[in-house]
Amino acid sequence: MNTLKLARHSLLTIALAAAAAQVAASSEGPTEAAKKYSPPANTTHATNVYWGDSHLHTGLSLDAGLFGNILGPDEAYRLARGEKITASTGIPVQLARPLDWMVVADHSDMMGIATDIKKGTPNILANAKGKEWHDAFKKGGQAAGEAAFDLIQNFSQMTVPKQLVADYSPGSKVFTKVWKEIVDNAELHNEPGLFTAFIGYEWTSVPKGFNLHRNVIFRDNADKALQVDPATTQPPTGSTDPKYLYKWLENYESKTGGRVFAFAHNGNLSNGWMFPTEETYHGGVVDKEYVTQRAKWEPHYEITQIKGDGEAHPTLSPDDDFADYENWAVGNLDLSELKTEKMLAGEYGRSALKLGLQLEKKFGVNPYKFGVGGATDSHTALATADEDNFFGKSTSVEPSADRISHPFIKSDLGEIPGYMLVASGYTGIWAHENTRTALFDAMERKETYATTGPRMTVRFFGGWDFIEKDVHSSDSVAIGYAKGVPMGGDLKQASANAPNFMIQASMDPLSGSLDRVQVIKGWMDAKGETHERVYDVAVSGGRKIDKNGRCKQAVGNTVDLKTATWSNSIGDGQLSTVWTDPDFDAKESAFYYVRVMEIPTPRWVLYDKVRLGAEIPKEAKLVAQERAYTSPIWYSPK
Known part of the structure; x- marks a missing residue:
């Protein structure tokens, strides 16, 4: 047999042997080598860390839109995925490194009103207050800024005209249209294995100006998310009581068979209401029902972001040399009430973890047994958490020589100056793949960590x-x-x-x-x-x-x-x-x-x-x- 024929004969022999081995394996089950050789094929251990922002606002949010953000979810996702885009102020912006996932969490309350006020739609112009706001925005400059602040104040105090509330509440044509736009953009940019775009929104409870905000994240796709309208806080369809949100979450899962959870942020602006114990809080008392529901629906906490770091406070942790990082212990969200020392224990993550141990002893359930993450809470549609690439909280404080002079909030009682804004943060999720299912499950089991922006790799067993x-x-x-x-x-x-x-x-x-x-x-x-x-x-x-x-x-x-x-x-x-x-x-x-x-x-x-x-x-x-x-x-x- 010549050399060429010998080679062909050898290859045929090898191929037949391989085929025979495959037949044997299929009839007898996989061999030990097949089961053990490729470790990733046989495990769902969380082998990768995936970086993302769980809390970003676009121009669809009431406050972001009114303060000049003209970017929507599409631009937000494109930036997160690594593209260069143009900020609302005309500045080119790009991340040094793309993110792996993101949640566009626009405010659910009054969805669509910011756009309509600027346009001057018939329903806005037919309302005296609506026309006043539209005319001010048409003038621009200081008048537009004052109108935006007035509308937000009316929202916080629940004095927005009832007809306008009805026009932009669950069930209305505009509200449903905006929610679909949010969901459709998440579907467009979600590419399993490459980039995860979660469907989500922010439930913006702020009674008395005390921050009780929660973000809602869906594990599901549009087919389930579009069966509902998001929860809101404005009456008569909404409520600022967290128990109302827990009921909404329960109803969603019951109706759709889907999965969803919520997480809170900025306890430092809640004046002690974020992590209540035996005291009453807005909406009721801390009882067995409350701790059970909170433990079930809030497995995660946003511990650091633009509006201050929420891990610890030097008054609560005097022996901790690093507890004074980016604290915002000034007052509530609109500075209508200043902070007192007794409020602090109900505001910071480490304190909450300790309070949870006490509540578990009392009720048998720990409501503050949460995992942690970081987010920007940027209202620019730009998920920029790096110190050298920080585009601020809102469009009005995107990069400029004088942005530091713009206070975050100012009232008769004091102010939070602009230089206190924090270039923070991101969440690292340990998971086995970059999909909605895998990342959601990892957040629910709390295999996450927060950073103030940098992407250090941390393992903890x-x-x-x-x-x-x-x-x-x-x-x-x-x-x-x-x-x-x-x-x-x-x-x-x-x-x-x-x-x-x-x-x-x-x-x-x-x-x-x-x-x-x-x-x-x-x-x-x-x-x-x-x-x-x-x-x-x-x-x-x-x-x-x-x-x-x-x-x-x-x-x-x-x-x-x-x-x-x-x-x-x-x-x-x-x-x-x-x-x-x-x-x-x-x-x-x-x-x-x-x-x-x-x-x-x-x-x-x-x-x-x-x-x-x-x-x-x-x-x-x-x-x-x-x-x-x-x-x-x-x-x-x-």
């Missing part, structure tokens, strides 16, 4: 049997799931004297290197009193952690105030450890979460000073330490 070499293993993620639970989970039955935690953090290559990794622990003692403690568990630069679990030596500061640049010559690119709780008491309920700190880098106001020549008030901070917060891991003696 809790268990009883981790050893130091696990964190350095090439298979550390599989070990984490096999031996323990990820962020958002509950520690199972104790098999050791104290739980230990496997933690890995890697810097965002486009941001600052890492200063330190901390574990924040909260617990409840036998008397029902709660406590907290901060542990430094991994630090950069060879610094030492003392016997009390703290590193008091600062990492340093390389920021050049003249050029708005910094050097990653300090800090580390990666920090990892296996840490065991040295103060564990098996009889006490507890939670643990990780905070990852970057080295100091410039705030957006410093970029404005250097790039635009902006005059910066001496009170404004020019430098900050960006950070990440993971969802907690809980332990219960039960």
Whole structure:
């Protein structure tokens, strides 16, 4: 047989053998090699982190549209996906890196009225107040700004003319049309595996100016989402009571067979109402029904965004050196009432986690057992959370030399100055694929973390049997799931004297290197009193952690105030450890979460000073330490 024939004969023999093997496998089931060789084919472990913004407004929102945003959901999604677009003020804008997913969460109340006021539609002109607003917008300038503020004040105080409320409430032609536009745009831009566009909206409860806003996210597609109109707050069809929203969520799932949940944000502007305990709150009292419903429908909390960071406050956490980050402890949302110290405990995420332990002891249910995320809450349609690419809260404070002089809110009682706006934040979701189903399920099981903008990678597992070499293993993620639970989970039955935690953090290559990794622990003692403690568990630069679990030596500061640049010559690119709780008491309920700190880098106001020549008030901070917060891991003696 010549060489060519021999080669053909060998190939035929191999092909026949392969075919025979396939027949055998199909009749006898997959071989061991087929089951084990390709790990991703045989697991749904969350192997990827997907970055997104869960809270963005377009010009379809009442306030965003009135304050000059002319962009809609289509432009918002195109920017998030990496395209260069033009902002409402005519400035070109693009993200340094595309996002993986996003929720356009336009306000559900008064959908469509902003556009119609500007147009001067017949129903607007037929109403005295509507015509007044239209004429002011037609004049432009200060008159338009005053009209926009007047309309928002009327909305907050529920004094919008009843006929206009009816024209832009659930069931009306305009309301349904705008909701369909929102849903259709999400469907257009949703590409499973490439980009997830969630259907969602914001329920904007603001009684007495106290922020009780919730965002609603659907797991479903248009076929189910369009069977309903969103919940609103204006009577007679809506209500500002959270229990009303929980009922709406329940009715949606019952009617459509779909899935949906809600999450709150900006407790720092709620004057203590966001996380109530035994006290009454707007709408009722904290009872078994309330805690059960909240635990069911709110598995997530937006802990950081443009209107301030909501993790901790120095008054509540005096032993925490980093608790003073971007706090907005001034008053309620419209500054009609100033803040008092007793309100703070009902406003911040860490405090809420502790209050949840007490409520669980009282009612058997923990209503504040939430995972965490970050979002922008931008009203520009631009999901920009990077300090050097910050387009502000609204169109009126998009980049310009004087935007810092524009206060966020000003009243007879005080003001929140413009330089306090925060370039924050994003949510990292651990999931096995980039789809609505996978990302929604991951948020519901709380396998998420928040950052103030940078995209550092953070892994956090809790268990009883981790050893130091696990964190350095090439298979550390599989070990984490096999031996323990990820962020958002509950520690199972104790098999050791104290739980230990496997933690890995890697810097965002486009941001600052890492200063330190901390574990924040909260617990409840036998008397029902709660406590907290901060542990430094991994630090950069060879610094030492003392016997009390703290590193008091600062990492340093390389920021050049003249050029708005910094050097990653300090800090580390990666920090990892296996840490065991040295103060564990098996009889006490507890939670643990990780905070990852970057080295100091410039705030957006410093970029404005250097790039635009902006005059910066001496009170404004020019430098900050960006950070990440993971969802907690809980332990219960039960």
